[in-house]
Amino acid sequence: MNRDVRDVAVPQQSSTDGVHAERLYGWGMTSPSVADVADPTAVEQLAELVTGAGPRGVIARGLGRSYGDPAQNGGGRVVRTTSLNKILNIDIEHGIVTAQAGVSLHQLMGTMLPLGWFVPVTPGTRYVTVGGAIGADIHGKNHHSAGSFGQHVLSMDLLGADGQIRTLTPATEPELFWATAGGMGLTGIVTQATIAFKKVETARIKADIWRAPDLDGVLAELAATDDKYPYTVAWIDCLSTGRNLGRSVLTCGDFAKLDELPAKVRKDPRKFSPLSLGKVPPVPVSGLLNKMTGRAFNEMWFRKAPVRKEGVIQGVGAFFHPLDGIMEWNRVYGPAGFLQWQFVIPFGTEDTLRQIVERISAHGAPAALTVLKRFGEGSPGYLSFPAKGWTLALDFPTNTPGLAQLLDDMDEKVLEAGGRLYLAKDSRMRPELLAEMYPRLEAFRKLRAEIDPHQVFMSDQARRLHL
Amino acid sequence: MKDSLGAPQSLLVLGGSSDIAMSTARKMAAARTKKIYLAGRPSQRIEDNAAELRTLGATVEVIPFDAAATDDHDKVLSQVFAADDIDVVLLAFGVLGDQAEDEKDPARAVAVAHVNYTGAVSSGIIVGQALKKQGHGSLVVLSSVAAERARRANFIYGSSKAGLDAFAQGLGDSMVGTGVHVMVVRPGFVDTKMTQGKEKTPLSTTPDAVADLIITGLRRGSHTVWAPGAFRYVMSGLRHVPRPLFRRLPM
Numbered sequence: 001m002n003r004d005v006r007d008v009a010v011p012q013q014s015s016t017d018g019v020h021a022e023r024l025y026g027w028g029m030t031s032p033s034v035a036d037v038a039d040p041t042a043v044e045q046l047a048e049l050v051t052g053a054g055p056r057g058v059i060a061r062g063l064g065r066s067y068g069d070p071a072q073n074g075g076g077r078v079v080r081t082t083s084l085n086k087i088l089n090i091d092i093e094h095g096i097v098t099a100q101a102g103v104s105l106h107q108l109m110g111t112m113l114p115l116g117w118f119v120p121v122t123p124g125t126r127y128v129t130v131g132g133a134i135g136a137d138i139h140g141k142n143h144h145s146a147g148s149f150g151q152h153v154l155s156m157d158l159l160g161a162d163g164q165i166r167t168l169t170p171a172t173e174p175e176l177f178w179a180t181a182g183g184m185g186l187t188g189i190v191t192q193a194t195i196a197f198k199k200v201e202t203a204r205i206k207a208d209i210w211r212a213p214d215l216d217g218v219l220a221e222l223a224a225t226d227d228k229y230p231y232t233v234a235w236i237d238c239l240s241t242g243r244n245l246g247r248s249v250l251t252c253g254d255f256a257k258l259d260e261l262p263a264k265v266r267k268d269p270r271k272f273s274p275l276s277l278g279k280v281p282p283v284p285v286s287g288l289l290n291k292m293t294g295r296a297f298n299e300m301w302f303r304k305a306p307v308r309k310e311g312v313i314q315g316v317g318a319f320f321h322p323l324d325g326i327m328e329w330n331r332v333y334g335p336a337g338f339l340q341w342q343f344v345i346p347f348g349t350e351d352t353l354r355q356i357v358e359r360i361s362a363h364g365a366p367a368a369l370t371v372l373k374r375f376g377e378g379s380p381g382y383l384s385f386p387a388k389g390w391t392l393a394l395d396f397p398t399n400t401p402g403l404a405q406l407l408d409d410m411d412e413k414v415l416e417a418g419g420r421l422y423l424a425k426d427s428r429m430r431p432e433l434l435a436e437m438y439p440r441l442e443a444f445r446k447l448r449a450e451i452d453p454h455q456v457f458m459s460d461q462a463r464r465l466h467l
Numbered sequence: 468m469k470d471s472l473g474a475p476q477s478l479l480v481l482g483g484s485s486d487i488a489m490s491t492a493r494k495m496a497a498a499r500t501k502k503i504y505l506a507g508r509p510s511q512r513i514e515d516n517a518a519e520l521r522t523l524g525a526t527v528e529v530i531p532f533d534a535a536a537t538d539d540h541d542k543v544l545s546q547v548f549a550a551d552d553i554d555v556v557l558l559a560f561g562v563l564g565d566q567a568e569d570e571k572d573p574a575r576a577v578a579v580a581h582v583n584y585t586g587a588v589s590s591g592i593i594v595g596q597a598l599k600k601q602g603h604g605s606l607v608v609l610s611s612v613a614a615e616r617a618r619r620a621n622f623i624y625g626s627s628k629a630g631l632d633a634f635a636q637g638l639g640d641s642m643v644g645t646g647v648h649v650m651v652v653r654p655g656f657v658d659t660k661m662t663q664g665k666e667k668t669p670l671s672t673t674p675d676a677v678a679d680l681i682i683t684g685l686r687r688g689s690h691t692v693w694a695p696g697a698f699r700y701v702m703s704g705l706r707h708v709p710r711p712l713f714r715r716l717p718m
Contacts, residue, residue, distance in 0.1 A: 023646060030471035033603035034646030056602075068471055074552075074602030074646060339471045404472045404498070427471035430499070460603075463552055464468035464476065 016052065024078060027330050028067040029337035030398055030427055033074030033460055037061075041083045043100070043191050047163040050189065050456060053077045057458030060189040062129030063104060066136065067340045068427025069460035070184045076458060079189060081131050087111055088192060095197035096154065101131030101190045106274070109316060113272045117197035118255065118316075120152035124371070126274070126321050131190045136424035137182030137384040141231040141320065144376040146198070148386050150181030151379050156193040161456040165191060174380070179447050182381030184423055186448060186457045186467060200255040202269040205231070205319040207253030210308040215246025215357055219350060219390075222374055225252050231319075234372045237298040238360045238394060239291070246357050248372065249305040256313060265313065273315030274324070294366030301369075323369075333397045339427045341407055342393035344375055344386060345419030352417040353390055356410050360394065363406050367394040382444040383467075385422040393425065404428070423461070431465045441467075468554060469603070473686030474499035475554035479547055481532060481590055482560030483507035486659035487609060489516050490678035491557060496523040500555075504547050506532035507560065534560040534586030535578070540593055548597040555685060556594045557607045558587055561628075563661050569623050576623050583627035588634055595638050598647040605648040605685055608635040612655045612693070615702045619714050639690060650684050652677070653702075654694040670695055 018039060025032040038049050050058055056076030063082060064071060072078065081102035089098040095117040099108065105119050106126035112118065121133070121140045128138065137150040146152070155169040158180055168177040180187045208229070212218035218234050225232045229252040236248040258269055323329050330338070345352055360367055371393045378387040396403055411433055414421065420437035421429050435441045445467070448455075461467065469475045476499055480488045483505030492503055503525045507513045517527040532543050547553065564579035591606070598604035614632035617625030632651055639649030656662060656671035677694040684692040693699040705713070 021644070023644070028471055031469050031473075031603075032646065033468075033601075034644070035602055056600075069468065074468075075600050076602070337471065398472055404474065428474070460468050464470065 016049070019077070022078075024061070024064070024072045025337075026066050026068045026071065026427065027064060028339045028398070028427060029330060029333075029335070030339060031069055031460070033069070033072050035073045035076055035078040037078045037080055039080045039083050043084060043165075046079065046159050046189060046191060047165075049077065049079050050159060050161065051163040053456055057456050058189075059457060059459040060101070060131055060135070060185050062102060062132035063127045065125055065128050065132065067425045069464060070135075070423065070462075071132075072460040073458055074460055074463075081129060081189070084191070089194075090115070092117075095199055096194060097197060098192060098194040099130050100192045101129060103130050104128065105130075105133065109274075110272050112197055113200070113203045113316070114270045116200060116270060118200045118203075120146060120196060120198050121149040122320050124321060125324050126317075127324060130193050130195070131185075134181050134190050134193060135183060135185045136422075137379060137381045137386075138424070139375070139386045141233045141373065143386055144226050144232065144374050145230040147376060148181075148379045148381070148384060150178070150381055150384065152196045153181065154194045154196055156180065157191045158187065159189040159191055161188065161452040161454065170380075175447060176451065178380045178384075179382045179444055181379065182384035182423075183444070184383065184461060184467065185459060186462055187451065188457060200270075201258050202256045202261055202265075203272055203316060204256045204261055204265060204269070205253045205314045205316065206256040206260055207251055207312045207314050207319055208308075208310045209249065209251050209306055209312055211302065211305055212248040212250060214243060215248075215354055218246060218248035218250065218372065219353075221248075221250055222372070225250070226374060228252070230254050232373065235301065236357070236370045236372045236392070237302055238357055238367045238370045239295050239298050239364070241361050245361055246354075247302060249302060251319070253312075253314075253319065260311070261313060274317040274321075291364045291366050294368045297368050333395075334399075336397060336399040338395055338397045340393055340395050340425040341410070342385075342391060342422040342425045343410075343414040343419050344389045344391040344422075345414055345417040346387070346389040347374075349417035349419070350390070352413050352419075353392065356392070356413055359406070359410060363402065365396050365400045365403060365406065367396055370394045382440045382447070383423060383438055385420065385424070387420070389419065391422075393422075423465075426461075426465075429465070434465050434467075468552065469605075470499060475605075475685070476500060477502040477504075477551055477554045479504040479506065479553045479556045479594075481506050481556065481558045481594075482534065482609075483516060483529065483532075484510055484512040485559035485561075485609070486661070486674040487654070487657060487677050487681075488557050488559035489519075490674035491681050492516075492520055493523065494678050494682055495555075496520050496525040501525050502551060503527045504530055504551075504553070506530040506543065506547070508533055534582045534590065537586060537589035540586075540589045544590065544593045544597065548600075552601050553598070553604060555605045555607060556598070557609070557681075558591060558594070559609045560586065561609065561661075562624075563621075563665075564624050566621050566623055579623050580627045580630075583624070584630040584634070587631045591634060591638055595642060595647065595649070599642065599645045602646040604646070605650060606635075606638070607650045607652060607681055607685070608632075610635065610651050610653045612653050612698050612702055614653060616705055616713070636690075648688055650681075650689055650692060652681055652684070652692045652694060653698065655698050657694070670697055670701065 022037040058077040061071035084100040084102040232252040569576040610632040611628040613625035614628035
């Protein structure tokens, strides 16, 4: 039998090899869609994946920690960046790191902490990529002292709709740089970024932990911590009622100095201590978290916190990422999934904050692990979330009765107070509210129309919110 | 896009003058569904429906669509899908026919089968493919409890719905892994313009109640919705009743 020469020739490695249909959803495990997913292993493959994307476009996806749908693209292409995970360059002297987009903060901490450097900003999970951290312009417990992630990016390489890679810095291309930081992946695919790290003497945190009896208490206490600690957060009980409404546990701290460590730890002071406790089993545990268990959990969390304890030495995992200790903790909400609702409202609108906490408490929605924090000045990011004020983040199981109306009503309150919702968390807001919450949305749309007129970069979230 | 609480943003109704579809559209429009396409034969009723939905804040387009004219389906439906992502398609057209007359006239009986079954197969295939291209979306097919077991009194209608029902189940299975969800809705007697003047059977319900069940089913991703829910158990019993007994039952 005669075989065509082409059949026996070694097939050319194509960027679309291994592209496969996959059902994707966000961390909340809601509203899935199916896309063609590519896992490129080299930056060279990216351009072809972008220029060869079909009419439904393409979006980058990292570790899938956004709660809703920003890293999904139903019927289109999704480029998972997690195989582009090389740390390209480390300047040990100045703490400047160049990493590919798929490098996780976990990986960066593991590499850089022993060298005496810490990521400038970390959210409540280490399992986010550099690309995702830029796309959502993430914040952490140190927002009031250090700002958002984008403010520590010295430069980044962005692959545009035309298949070209541009190097952006805040000085040379401020518009595109700040449209990309917080731009939810809609300006292109970040291929690598150079980030300025924070110098630390040890890999341990010296934390002060104490309780506040009620909402007024926690607001006052937190306001007083701004100048005292670079890292602050309060866990607030949104299920308690009456005089306990808003009772909280404050956790504030900074990296410990070497001489502050116990002798045992001092031997290996910069050892990365991620802490891992186990994994939520893949069995349906739907209904495990309800009003009753939510209350009981909050009660336990509050009671186990010390009334006041100073100088507690904690690992990075315990202090920054307590939930990372439990792999796939998002499963505790069961197959119906959950959502996170996070807003920021300006200082001076504490009445609104109180009304919102009261409303949630009255509704009895099982919002466990509610986090309250103070933001400092926002970044110049067009769609960057943080702004000076109070931010509150709550998880809700999506099968909570009356949740849609409750959140719609509270969106209005947030908007009235001059606040906004966080796009990396949002999975359900009304699209009309977005322009009011983000005054620079029009400018963002205009810029996007210029650099990507055919909307090659597209996500389910962009479709849902008409970004 | 459907949001995390299961609320769709866009709806395409095939059979835009259906009472059940209208009740469903009304409830959806009051929530997040602000883009609605009503496809159906041009009539005052469909225009009125569109006008009412507009008062609820929805943008509504009326699309001339004839379930029986299967040759035109591809063209008409492709236009809708080219313009927008459609989160939910509600296949709601259907005719009851007149059993006594239809039994005498094969052409009339065929017309019932053609609309209810052939028309649905044609548009169902097209919609299925279009949703698959989006990678998400739900197709809701209005079947009937009559599909579960045809009765002496309405077997022409019942058999057409039985065919439709089997088609929709198979279509749903073929869509597993594509992001597309197909939901079969089996109402009993519903008080609508279609059943006007007909004698109510037990467990009769209203368009509003069926609409609520459709919306809940969509949120949960159900495959089969009975309306009212008790029919699931009633029909699982009736399914096994021997024929000589079944045809004597007072239904």
